[in-house]
Amino acid sequence: xxxxxxxxxxxxxxxxxxxxxxxxxxxxxxxxxxxxxxxxxxxxxxxxxxxxxxxxxxxxxxxxxxxxxxxxxxxxxxxxxxxxxxxxxxxxxxxxxxxxxxxxxxxxxxxxxxxxxxxxxxxxxxxxxxxxxxxxxxxxxxxxxxxxxxxxxxxxxxxxxxxxxxxxxxxxxxxxxxxxxxxxxxxxxxxxxxxxxxxxxxxxxxxxxxxxxxxxxxxxxxxxxxxxxxxxxxxxxxxxxxxxxxxxxxxxxxxxxxxxxxxxxxxxxxxxxxxxxxxxxxxxxxxxxxxxxxxxxxxxxxxxxxxxxxxxxxxxxxxxxxxxx
Amino acid sequence: xxxxxxxxxxxxxxxxxxxxxxxxxxxxxxxxxxxxxxxxxxxxxxxxxxxxxxxxxxxxxxxxxxxxxxxxxxxxxxxxxxxxxxxxxxxxxxxxxxxxxxxxxxxxxxxxxxxxxxxxxxxxxxxxxxxxxxxxxxxxxxxxxxxxxxxxxxxxxxxxxxxxxxxxxxxxxxxxxxxxxxxxxxxxxxxxxxxxxxxxxxxxxxxxxxxxxxxxxxxxxxxxxxxxxxxxxxxxxxxxxxxxxxxxxxxxxxxxxxxxxxxxxxxxxxxxxxxxxxxxxxxxxxxxxxxxxxxxxxxxxxxxxxxxxxxxxxxxxxxxxxxxxxxxxx
Numbered sequence: 001x002x003x004x005x006x007x008x009x010x011x012x013x014x015x016x017x018x019x020x021x022x023x024x025x026x027x028x029x030x031x032x033x034x035x036x037x038x039x040x041x042x043x044x045x046x047x048x049x050x051x052x053x054x055x056x057x058x059x060x061x062x063x064x065x066x067x068x069x070x071x072x073x074x075x076x077x078x079x080x081x082x083x084x085x086x087x088x089x090x091x092x093x094x095x096x097x098x099x100x101x102x103x104x105x106x107x108x109x110x111x112x113x114x115x116x117x118x119x120x121x122x123x124x125x126x127x128x129x130x131x132x133x134x135x136x137x138x139x140x141x142x143x144x145x146x147x148x149x150x151x152x153x154x155x156x157x158x159x160x161x162x163x164x165x166x167x168x169x170x171x172x173x174x175x176x177x178x179x180x181x182x183x184x185x186x187x188x189x190x191x192x193x194x195x196x197x198x199x200x201x202x203x204x205x206x207x208x209x210x211x212x213x214x215x216x217x218x219x220x221x222x223x224x225x226x227x228x229x230x231x232x233x234x235x236x237x238x239x240x241x242x243x244x245x246x247x248x249x250x251x252x253x254x255x256x257x258x259x260x261x262x263x264x265x266x267x268x269x270x271x272x273x274x275x276x277x278x279x280x281x282x283x284x285x286x287x288x289x290x291x292x293x294x295x296x297x298x299x300x301x302x303x304x305x306x307x308x309x310x311x312x313x314x315x316x317x318x319x320x321x322x323x324x325x
Numbered sequence: 326x327x328x329x330x331x332x333x334x335x336x337x338x339x340x341x342x343x344x345x346x347x348x349x350x351x352x353x354x355x356x357x358x359x360x361x362x363x364x365x366x367x368x369x370x371x372x373x374x375x376x377x378x379x380x381x382x383x384x385x386x387x388x389x390x391x392x393x394x395x396x397x398x399x400x401x402x403x404x405x406x407x408x409x410x411x412x413x414x415x416x417x418x419x420x421x422x423x424x425x426x427x428x429x430x431x432x433x434x435x436x437x438x439x440x441x442x443x444x445x446x447x448x449x450x451x452x453x454x455x456x457x458x459x460x461x462x463x464x465x466x467x468x469x470x471x472x473x474x475x476x477x478x479x480x481x482x483x484x485x486x487x488x489x490x491x492x493x494x495x496x497x498x499x500x501x502x503x504x505x506x507x508x509x510x511x512x513x514x515x516x517x518x519x520x521x522x523x524x525x526x527x528x529x530x531x532x533x534x535x536x537x538x539x540x541x542x543x544x545x546x547x548x549x550x551x552x553x554x555x556x557x558x559x560x561x562x563x564x565x566x567x568x569x570x571x572x573x574x575x576x577x578x579x580x581x582x583x584x585x586x587x588x589x590x591x592x593x594x595x596x597x598x599x600x601x602x603x604x605x606x607x608x609x610x611x612x613x614x615x616x617x618x619x620x621x622x623x624x625x626x627x628x629x630x631x632x633x634x635x636x637x638x639x640x641x642x643x644x645x646x647x648x649x650x651x652x653x654x655x
Contacts, residue, residue: 003442003443004442004443006442007439007442007443010431010435010439011428011431011439014428014430014431014435015430136426136428136429137423137424137426138426138427138428140392140422140423140426141426141427141440141484142443143391143392144390144391144392144415144418144420144422145415145440145443145444146411146412146413146414146415146416146443146444146488147412147443148411148412324387324392324393324394
């Protein structure tokens with residue numbers, strides 16, 4: 001089995017698919033870094049430079065008065081308390097919360113890439129993993145070797161998981177390395193809010209607390225990884241079902257893009273929440289954005305994605321077993 | 326029709342059976358593609374699988390190596406059922422189905438390494454060995470996309486030989502090769518058989534099969550219509566003669582009346598001058614030379630102009646024509 005996985009990894013690298021992923025990242029991250037830099041410069045121009053401390057102190061005073069007010073509801077108090085602690089943290093450590101840094105950039109990039117960018121990167125190497133063997137005719141050699149068919153597919157699946165993990169890590173590492181050149185490599189311990197809970201159509205903030213930003217980035221990357229894996233499994237299935245690489249890639253692309261469009265449209269079509277492609281933006285649950293459809297939570301999305309993945313893998317294995325060549 | 330029916334004089338007659346195909350049928354979407362194929366391939370022999378394009382050769386080969394499942398019948402390789410234990414049975418087989426397709430973005434060596442990893446106990450030494458057997462040691466580290474068809478063919482065979490198989494299945498191995506390449510391939514196949522390997526070679530080229538195969542199965546429209554020793558089959562056919570006569574239809578009728586089996590009639594080319602022997606029609610019949618004077622007399626008496634009689638040895642082509650009642654192949 002190890003030898004088969006080794007085969008798949010060698011083919012992946014020799015096909016230069018992973019090179020493409022790295023090149024795309026290397027080309028795009030500097031562009032976004034530059035854009036981020038311009039935004040920061042603009043803000044600086046608008047709000048001035050030095051008075052963020054004064055502004056923060058003002059806010060702390062303001063929140064404290066409101067917290068002492070008896071008319072304040074309990075949940076709102078909790079949220080304000082956290083906000084106050086956070087501002088106090090910035091003041092104590094002399095950190096401008098609006099100043100960009102490499103870790104913040106990585107955080108934002110991961111959040112924005114989960115819906116479309118990461119799926120596309122994954123498709124670069126996942127879409128043709130079986131169909132390329134078809135178009136080259138090498139599938140006949142693979143299947144006439146004394147190795148069971150499910151083992152061949154399993155080795156491809158393991159190779160995919162490996163390369164999805166590598167891609168997510170490469171994305172994070174390159175974001176940090178490239179943006180750090182401009183913004184500096186700090187920001188690891190910057191507090192970030194977590195603990196949002198979506199109940200119905202509102203966001204419950206009563207459990208919100210702050211965690212260091214490095215932990216937040218890791219949580220985010222984990223979610224990006226999960227959503228990348230789901231896309232990889234779906235691509236694998238299409239690659240088994242559809243013999244033409246172009247057709248399987250096109251189909252997957254259409255599905256992913258349909259997902260991003262649907263997210264903006266389906267607020268009234270509730271059963272759409274069972275489609276896998278509207279559940280890919282897992283990081284939204286982390287920062288408290290409202291879910292596209294009422295009743296979606298992180299647990300729900302993970303369950304939906306798990307069911308779709310399991311089905312895709314089952315279909316792939318079944319189809320390759322009974323298929324004739 | 327199995328080989329047991331035909332008298333054999335091969336040295337490998339008592340050799341163990343490596344591949345056994347019994348009553349194999351394949352129906353695709355209600356359409357019978359393979360209607361019944363049975364034959365045995367013995368150790369150390371070159372077995373020809375002959376049939377016109379579209380007769381079911383490749384479909385049969387695909388069933389031999391478990392790419393498709395037969396609807397009926399069994400295939401065993403070295404005693405292992407291919408459908409029940411593919412991972413054991415396929416250990417004894419090396420194959421090239423249709424074209425020698427390998428990873429064009431890998432080097433020849435990397436391709437061999439790739440397939441060696443799928444076999445138990447095949448290491449670097451064996452890779453070097455098979456590369457030497459097919460004479461590829463020179464360019465083994467070049468990318469496969471730079472190889473000529475002949476080199477790909479050889480690399481394909483090297484890949485098939487990696488696991489020290491008992492049976493090598495080659496689908497149209499000389500397709501697309503130049504005459505020199507065809508000759509080399511033929512010699513190479515014979516050399517492999519001398520080393521004790523059984524070879525199963527499909528082809529639509531009769532001359533090729535006749536030149537290199539010990540035994541042959543002839544397939545037409547999904548059915549094996551003859552299995553046997555190549556020379557034996559040809560000998561059974563008896564003598565053949567080609568009559569050049571005018572009018573050719575009348576000649577054919579007279580010969581048929583005389584109890585002679587007419588295999589083929591080709592009309593005179595139209596628009597040519599009468600009496601030019603090159604453009605006179607011909608009748609191919611099965612007959613022995615001693616019948617020629619009597620038949621000539623009858624034709625002449627009936628007013629048929631006889632331009633020539635040519636006796637010839639039967640070939641597989643004639644055998645094929647007589648078996649399929651005139652269906653033409655190359």
